[in-house]
Amino acid sequence: MKTNNWQQIRHQLHQYPELSGKEQSTAEFIRLQLESLQPDRLYTRIGGHGIAACFDSQKPGPTVLFRAELDALPIEELNCFAHRSVHSGISHKCGHDGHMTILLALAAYITTNLPDFGNAIVLFQPAEETGEGARAVVADPIFKQLNPDYCFALHNLPSHPMGLVMIREGSFNCASRGLTIKLTGKTAHAAYPETGISPANAVAELIQTLPSIADKLSQEELVMLTLIHCKLGEPAFGTSPGQAELLATLRSESDSAMRDLIESVTRQCNTVAQQHQLSVEFQWADIFAASHNDAECTKRIENAAFRCGQPVERLNEPFRWSEDFGAISATTNGAMFALGAGEMTPQIHNPDYDFPDELIATGQQLFADIYRQLLHES
Structure with a gap:
């Protein structure tokens, strides 16, 4: 060499x-x-x-x-x-x-x-x-x-x-991971939305509540949840949506705080999904300790x-x-x-x-x- x-x-x-x-x-x-x-x-x-x-x-x-x-x-x-x-x-x-x-x-x-x-x-x-x-x-x-x-x-x-x-x-630097929350209900005709199950209200609730979970979780160290993307249904004016995706990045100083954040976020998503008669699925990506x-x-x-x-x-x-x-x-x-x-x-x-x-x-x-x-x- x-x-x-x-x-x-x-x-x-x-x-x-x-x-x-x-x-x-x-x-x-x-x-x-x-x-x-x-x-x-x-x-x-x-x-x-x-x-x-x-x-x-x-x-x-x-x-x-x-x-x-x-x-x-x-x-x-x-x-x-x-x-x-x-x-x-x-x-x-x-x-x-x-x-x-x-x-x-x-x-x-x-x-x-x-x-x-x-x-x-x-x-x-x-x-x-x-x-x-x-x-x-x-x-x-x-x-x-x-x-x-x-x-x-x-x-x-x-x-x-x-x-x-x-x-x-x-x-020295933070744990982080990407979270995709998939909510599934039932599509319907836009003229008869009551015949379906739309995830719109659930998504709106999660957008409002998820970041505050991280804010309240710890006063001792940095804990963050950043919303980065949202998709609701498809651009079809005749359809009331039956699916939605919400993407977020979770971040914390320690792995233990990350575990607490994951537990709190998934629990909140499950609660909201149940209240709105939706199924919920979680996918994780870009996982860093x-x-x-x-x-x-x-x-x-x-x-x-x-x-x-x-x-x-x-x-x-x-x-x-x-x-x-x-x-x-x-x-x-x-x-x-x-x-x-x-x-x-x-x-x-x-x-x-x-x-x-x-x-x-x-x-x-x-x-x-x-x-x-x-x-x-x-």
């Missing part, structure tokens, strides 16, 4: 993005890069297209895992630079191309600074954007072989100063930032956005941090976003310091 041109590697990853669960070519590219570094063990097809390399000291000590994401987003890129996405409607608009490059740079560093004890693992995880990838990785038997004692991840974050390290003990930062791991990130000369901001509250690293950190001691991507950089998921190349060295240096703290003699 030519370790002196990480920008070129990042641009190649950016140019050939793949959607969640379809990261075959990306994983193969990563595999070839890792194979050239001659790790002690190389694992493939973890939880789908996941791939991991292990650098083993053959001496007792902790196993430390660093994670990046493989997948891109279904967003058409507006940028016109040479490394723009070649795939119509697909692009790296969350910076996973940059995160992967940082982890490859870390792996290259480890090969020339092998652990004095324990094991170092770099994990490239599939399907983060859908919330499915980390759960699939953790459920894979290979993850039990990896068996990390510590895990770390980062995420770039525009609208914050370049290189600012944002950390927090406890809840909350990410909880271990105190020791958070302190190690802070120490790394100080030694690398990066400014640090201790957050007073967790980020509202979700990230499925929480499924990995729930299995062991772990922490995630946000890395400022520049105040003028377009927001992630915007069609004109591009990961800033200057963050590659910063991210690698921070991870390398954490690695040295845990797997090198002081």
Whole structure:
């Protein structure tokens, strides 16, 4: 691997993005890069297209895992630079191309600074954007072989100063999930609506009451329900509707609060449906666990930032956005941090976003310091 041109590697990853669960070519590219570094063990097809390399000291000590994401987003890129996405409607608009490059740079560093004890693992995880990838990785038997004692991840974050390290003990970002509520009654002629069972009044009631459930559920932490879409019947003037769908996003600081929110929301929907003689069905999507930062791991990130000369901001509250690293950190001691991507950089998921190349060295240096703290003699 030519370790002196990480920008070129990042641009190649950016140019050939793949959607969640379809990261075959990306994983193969990563595999070839890792194979050239001659790790002690190389694992493939973890939880789908996941791939991991292990650098083993053959001496007792902790196993430390660093994670990046493989997948891109279904967003058409507006940028016109040479490394723009070649795939119509697909692009790296969350910076996973940059995160992967940082982890490859870390792996290259480890090969020339092998652990004095324990094991170092770099994990490239599939399907983060859908919330499915980390759960699939953790459920894979290979993850039990990896068996990390510590895990770390980062995420770039525009609208914050370049290189600012944002950390927090406890809840770091929120649990979230999408909910589709399907209400079914009975269609009727619009001239005789009394012969059918319309879900219109039930939908109106739920629109009024569901957000307030979240508001009243907890005063100790953030709990939210955001209504995002509603469909009632069909655009047919001769028909009184018999079906309706209401979509919402549920969000909370902790997984326990999410369980309480789910219970309260489904109970309210069942009550309203029964009152209006409707059947109700629930469908869930984009399920993300909350990410909880271990105190020791958070302190190690802070120490790394100080030694690398990066400014640090201790957050007073967790980020509202979700990230499925929480499924990995729930299995062991772990922490995630946000890395400022520049105040003028377009927001992630915007069609004109591009990961800033200057963050590659910063991210690698921070991870390398954490690695040295845990797997090198002081």
